[in-house]
Amino acid sequence: MNLVKGGFLLTLASLALVGCGSEESSSNNGSSTGIEGDLSFYTSQPDEDAQKLVDAFTEKYPDVNVQTYRSGTEEVISKIKAEQKAGDVQADVLLVADSVTFEDLKEEDLLLEYKSEELSEIPSNLVDPEGMYAGTKVMATALVANTANVEEMPDSWNVLTDDSAKGKTIMPSPFYSGAAAYNLGVFTRNEAFGWDYFKSLKENEMTVTKGNGAVLQAVADGEKSYGMVVDFIVARAKAEGSPVELIYPKEGVPVITEPIGIMKDAENEEAAKAFVDFVLSEEGQELAAEIGYTPIRKGVDAPEGLQTIDEMNVIDADISELYQAKEDDKKEFETIFGQ
Numbered sequence: 001m002n003l004v005k006g007g008f009l010l011t012l013a014s015l016a017l018v019g020c021g022s023e024e025s026s027s028n029n030g031s032s033t034g035i036e037g038d039l040s041f042y043t044s045q046p047d048e049d050a051q052k053l054v055d056a057f058t059e060k061y062p063d064v065n066v067q068t069y070r071s072g073t074e075e076v077i078s079k080i081k082a083e084q085k086a087g088d089v090q091a092d093v094l095l096v097a098d099s100v101t102f103e104d105l106k107e108e109d110l111l112l113e114y115k116s117e118e119l120s121e122i123p124s125n126l127v128d129p130e131g132m133y134a135g136t137k138v139m140a141t142a143l144v145a146n147t148a149n150v151e152e153m154p155d156s157w158n159v160l161t162d163d164s165a166k167g168k169t170i171m172p173s174p175f176y177s178g179a180a181a182y183n184l185g186v187f188t189r190n191e192a193f194g195w196d197y198f199k200s201l202k203e204n205e206m207t208v209t210k211g212n213g214a215v216l217q218a219v220a221d222g223e224k225s226y227g228m229v230v231d232f233i234v235a236r237a238k239a240e241g242s243p244v245e246l247i248y249p250k251e252g253v254p255v256i257t258e259p260i261g262i263m264k265d266a267e268n269e270e271a272a273k274a275f276v277d278f279v280l281s282e283e284g285q286e287l288a289a290e291i292g293y294t295p296i297r298k299g300v301d302a303p304e305g306l307q308t309i310d311e312m313n314v315i316d317a318d319i320s321e322l323y324q325a326k327e328d329d330k331k332e333f334e335t336i337f338g339q
Contacts, residue, residue: 039066039268092269094262107323110263113131134261136280141179142231149222176210181326199336216229231248235304252312252314260279
C-alpha cells in the first residue's frame with residue numbers, strides 16, 4: 001500500500017512540474033498575453049525605422065501579424081480617405097507626422113478614444129485631451145548645411161533667402177510631407193516670417209522636393225548647400241560620417257510629435273491598443289532613442305546631437321487654426337511655387 005501510495009504521489013508531483021513548465025514556456029514566448037491576429041499599421045516613418053518598431057513589438061507579441069503600409073503623411077491620409085469613401089478603412093493603428101492631421105481625422109469621427117496607462121509619463125500638452133491620439137516623439141524642423149560647401153555655419157532661417165544661397169537651397173513639399181505641411185502653417189502665422197518669407201524663398205530659387213529624405217540626400221551629396229529638414233535624420237547622417245551639420249536657428253523651430261492613434265473601426269482593437277501601449281512605454285521610447293529620435297516620454301534621454309524639447313525654442317500656432325487652414329495654405333503655396 002505504501003509503495004502504491006508513494007507512486008501515486010510521485011505521479012502527481014511529476015504532472016505538477018510538467019504543468020509549471022508548460023505555463024513558464026507559454027509566458028516566455030508571449031502567447032500568454034492572449035493578443036493575436038492581424039494588425040494593419042499605417043505610418044509615415046522611414047521604412048527601416050517602422051520595421052524596427054514592428055520587430056520589437058512582435059517580439060513581445062509573437063501571435064500578432066503586423067502588416068505595414070508606409071508612405072508620406074499626405075499620401076497615407078489620402079489612402080485612408082479613399083478607403084473611407086469605399087466604406088472599408090483597412091488601417092487599425094496610425095502613426096504619422098503631426099497633430100493637425102489627427103485633428104482632421106477626429107473631426108471626421110474616424111478615431112477611437114483610447115487613454116493608455118502610459119500617458120501618465122507623457123507631457124499632457126502633447127496628448128489629445130479627448131484621448132484620440134498622443135505624440136510619440138519630438139521632431140523639430142531645422143537647418144542642415146553641407147560642411148564642404150559652407151565655411152561659416154549660419155544661425156538663422158534667413159540664410160535661405162540670402163543672395164549667397166541663391167539656387168543652393170531645398171525643402172520638402174507640403175503636398176507629400178506632413179511635417180512640411182505643418183511647418184508651412186506655423187511659419188506663415190509667425191510675424192518673423194509670414195507668406196513674404198516663402199515668396200522670398202521662391203525668388204531665391206528654393207528647390208521643392210518630395211520629402212525630408214530627399215532634402216538630406218541633396219545636401220549630403222553637395223548638390224545643395226542648405227536644406228529645411230527634420231532634425232533626427234541630420235543627426236543620424238552626421239553620426240554615420242556624412243558632411244552635414246544640424247543647426248537650430250535662433251528664431252526657433254516648429255515641432256511635430258508624430259502622434260499615434262487607433263482607427264474607430266479597427267478590426268483588431270485589442271492588438272491596436274497593445275501597439276499604442278508599447279510605443280509609449282519606456283521600452284518603446286528607449287527604442288525610439290536607439291533609432292535616433294528624441295523621445296517624448298519623461299526620463300528617457302535624447303540621442304547625442306539632438307536637443308530635447310526643453311532646450312528648443314519652439315515656434316507654433318493654434319492647432320485648430322492650422323487644421324482649418326491646411327488646404328488653403330497648400331493652395332497658396334502652390335500659387336507661389338507652382339507645385
